[in-house]
Amino acid sequence: xxxxxxxxxPAVAKGIRATVDSLASGLQSRAxxxxxxxxxxSHTMAIARYGIRxxxxxxxxxxxxxxxxxxxxxxxxxxxxxxxxxxxxMVVSFGDMIQVPGSVSTLAxxxxxxxxxxxxxxxxxAIELAEANPDREVVFLAIGFETTTAPVIAMVxxxxxxxxxxxxxxxxxxxxxxxxxxxxxxxxxxIDAFLCPAHVSAIIGADAYRPFVxxxxxxxxxxxxxxxxxxxxxxxxxxxxTQGKADVVNHYSRVxxxxxxxxxxTLMAKYLEPVDAAWRGIGVLPKSGLGLRAEFSAYDAEKKxxxxxxxxxxxxxxxxxxxxxxxxxxxxxxxxxxxxTPEHPVGPCxxxxxxxxxxxxxxxx
Amino acid sequence: xxxxxxxxxxxxxxxxSRDLIQSEIVTRFGGxxxxxxxxxxxxxxxxxxxxxxxxxxxxxxxxxxxxxxxxDLAVHGTVNDLAVCGxxxxxxxxxxxxxxGLPLSTLRRVLDSVKRTADDCGVSVVTGDTKxxxxxxxxxxxxxTSGIGEKMDEFDLSAGRVSPGDHILVSGSVxxxxxxxxxxxxxxxxxxxxxxxxxxxxxxxxxxxxxxRDVKFMRDPxxxxxxxxxxxxxxxxxxxxLLNEAAIPFSSGAKGVAEMLGVDLLQVASEGRMxxxxxxxxxxxxxxxxxxxxxxxxxxxxxxxxxxxxxxILETLTGGHRLxxxxxxxxxxxxx
Amino acid sequence: xxxxxxxxxxxxxxxxxxxxxxxxxxxxxxxxxxxxxGVGAYVVVHAGYAIERMNEAEANTILSVFAEIEEWQxxxxxxxxxxxxxxxxxxxxGEGVTS
Numbered sequence: 099x100x101x102x103x104x105x106x107x108p109a110v111a112k113g114i115r116a117t118v119d120s121l122a123s124g125l126q127s128r129a130x131x132x133x134x135x136x137x138x139x140s141h142t143m144a145i146a147r148y149g150i151r152x153x154x155x156x157x158x159x160x161x162x163x164x165x166x167x168x169x170x171x172x173x174x175x176x177x178x179x180x181x182x183x184x185x186x187x188m189v190v191s192f193g194d195m196i197q198v199p200g201s202v203s204t205l206a207x208x209x210x211x212x213x214x215x216x217x218x219x220x221x222x223x224a225i226e227l228a229e230a231n232p233d234r235e236v237v238f239l240a241i242g243f244e245t246t247t248a249p250v251i252a253m254v255x256x257x258x259x260x261x262x263x264x265x266x267x268x269x270x271x272x273x274x275x276x277x278x279x280x281x282x283x284x285x286x287x288x289i290d291a292f293l294c295p296a297h298v299s300a301i302i303g304a305d306a307y308r309p310f311v312x313x314x315x316x317x318x319x320x321x322x323x324x325x326x327x328x329x330x331x332x333x334x335x336x337x338x339x340t341q342g343k344a345d346v347v348n349h350y351s352r353v354x355x356x357x358x359x360x361x362x363x364t365l366m367a368k369y370l371e372p373v374d375a376a377w378r379g380i381g382v383l384p385k386s387g388l389g390l391r392a393e394f395s396a397y398d399a400e401k402k403x404x405x406x407x408x409x410x411x412x413x414x415x416x417x418x419x420x421x422x423x424x425x426x427x428x429x430x431x432x433x434x435x436x437x438x439t440p441e442h443p444v445g446p447c448x449x450x451x452x453x454x455x456x457x458x459x460x461x462x463x
Numbered sequence: 464x465x466x467x468x469x470x471x472x473x474x475x476x477x478x479x480s481r482d483l484i485q486s487e488i489v490t491r492f493g494g495x496x497x498x499x500x501x502x503x504x505x506x507x508x509x510x511x512x513x514x515x516x517x518x519x520x521x522x523x524x525x526x527x528x529x530x531x532x533x534x535d536l537a538v539h540g541t542v543n544d545l546a547v548c549g550x551x552x553x554x555x556x557x558x559x560x561x562x563x564g565l566p567l568s569t570l571r572r573v574l575d576s577v578k579r580t581a582d583d584c585g586v587s588v589v590t591g592d593t594k595x596x597x598x599x600x601x602x603x604x605x606x607x608t609s610g611i612g613e614k615m616d617e618f619d620l621s622a623g624r625v626s627p628g629d630h631i632l633v634s635g636s637v638x639x640x641x642x643x644x645x646x647x648x649x650x651x652x653x654x655x656x657x658x659x660x661x662x663x664x665x666x667x668x669x670x671x672x673x674x675x676r677d678v679k680f681m682r683d684p685x686x687x688x689x690x691x692x693x694x695x696x697x698x699x700x701x702x703x704x705l706l707n708e709a710a711i712p713f714s715s716g717a718k719g720v721a722e723m724l725g726v727d728l729l730q731v732a733s734e735g736r737m738x739x740x741x742x743x744x745x746x747x748x749x750x751x752x753x754x755x756x757x758x759x760x761x762x763x764x765x766x767x768x769x770x771x772x773x774x775x776i777l778e779t780l781t782g783g784h785r786l787x788x789x790x791x792x793x794x795x796x797x798x799x
Numbered sequence: 800x801x802x803x804x805x806x807x808x809x810x811x812x813x814x815x816x817x818x819x820x821x822x823x824x825x826x827x828x829x830x831x832x833x834x835x836x837g838v839g840a841y842v843v844v845h846a847g848y849a850i851e852r853m854n855e856a857e858a859n860t861i862l863s864v865f866a867e868i869e870e871w872q873x874x875x876x877x878x879x880x881x882x883x884x885x886x887x888x889x890x891x892x893g894e895g896v897t898s
Contacts, residue, residue: 107865111780139801246798248832249850252848297801354851
């Protein structure tokens, strides 16, 4: 596969691993291990898929960050989506959301009880269904970071252009930079560097991390999702740490530019504005989400149907926030393995099939 | 003239039913035991031998996909279940549930697949049934096939016989069928991309007969793929499995669709492949025998049985290790 | 949350969509986020939308860096195998052990 297989070459992986080992051994004298946060859910999945943790030296830890928008979607969002389906509205969702638990049920379970839930690989499915069913109301579950926000907004732009009135969005768009800032604002934080997301960065641009790096002086390396991208990104981080530097370095320059996709950014700004957002397991982070501007409220399902996704309704014993910051390990959480399991997850670290708590649980079994 | 379709009357047991059976079933399967359409088939019982009996239902959507139809699956699925139990497949039943409104031309193509595939596999359709349900009560066609085969005495197969050091073999690329069907459902058009691997494995089993004593276990990796089958093998056993990712055959077309939709090919169904767990001393000979058949040309050794109790572990391309999980539920495209 | 795959654009229609190709599989791709993209270009596709172009020159640059690493790695392995006993070769890129 062009531009894919070349980034999975086992011999190159060995070579990069040797360099990583050497750099890590040069950093052995530090008081504690090196904690690198890989922010994006896709990095978490790729790291798990290729067993990357297994091949890293003992003093380098990879910590999964809050970069899975599915996993950080609050329980009440799922509850409201189910309520809309029970009112006879056609709910269209990405596959990732179907098994995520709300406070009582999942979208999959609702579908089994005759709720009309449609899975779409692409947001265009929402337009197709709205046009094919002019007498039905259609709601698209619009979750995602900047990568997904851009296609969803392109879809809305198209829907408005076609005069579709029976389609709206339940928005839960989230932004990566405010999440990073919130993590580092905690003085007890133990994150030494960030492996930054590939495709969020393609939209927002490498320069978007500059203010953050200038303020907090942590190395940030933007890396793709192939295994060589990840290993080479870790090498880049260790090189910076060895040199005492703290810069934004773009290792995914084949896709990410300094300014990002300006066309996408303009389109997003036309329809969306920053809003406070609830992150499951973390709490409400100011201006960490995007919501539809008032003039587009006809396309905002919460306004259209008079429903509200409640903020801050999570289990207070959930320790995901601490786990995400590298301050606690899964077994240190009171809910781990008892109330909170992969079959009945509470917070994002267990909702994600490869989240820190999920992975811990699986390998302990 | 508008296209002929299946109507409720075709399932009513009256004239319309009889005409349909005559024109579509008897013409294709009417020689042999179906002659005269008895209510049941009388089968010769082989003296001193055991019979293997299996059943499977087929509800795939769409009915026709790159590489085959539901008719191919209905024969291959049951033939393969018999084969991996160490039996020579002989006789099939064919039960059809048809949806009112199904185009007759579609039914004909499906039945042509059944006939062609049954002939190719050397099995006979000896009994069957046809019902029609109202529009919306099934998805075009549902098929059930039950099959009987004659057990080959040489094979003694069970997960309990598997022991550390045994080799894991697969007869060809995995996950092609599941990806072909998912691609068709997601509107991915194939020119020379992924194609279903629906096909028979009984000739591969027969080619392994000389080594039967060393064969511990066989299965065809359908729903849930390799991940599901291998986890079943090690569940509650003292043994585990270590797979080598670089050795597992995948077709480039299936890989392309899997990457697009975020799907793990180890969890995806094949419908024309088998896995075998065999004593190390016999594995080269089995592979050689398989590779001499067209359906086994990409056969490979993909792993080894270990003593890591109850775990299926994959050594990845980058040299790391990860658990191969039991698949959770539906195979869904993901964006995360 | 950003599964996106490089695909080659093999057809462009007038309505903002086109066709992307990967290993013989063709999928509709919405091109509205990458105006001006041409046939033959590579894009990364997320949820059916091309979200950015892939810069082939940059891709080939990093691939050639990787090719050097592979070469060095191969030499290091051979050198280690041919010298018994031997000090470990320096793992820094570009250096190997001379026999």
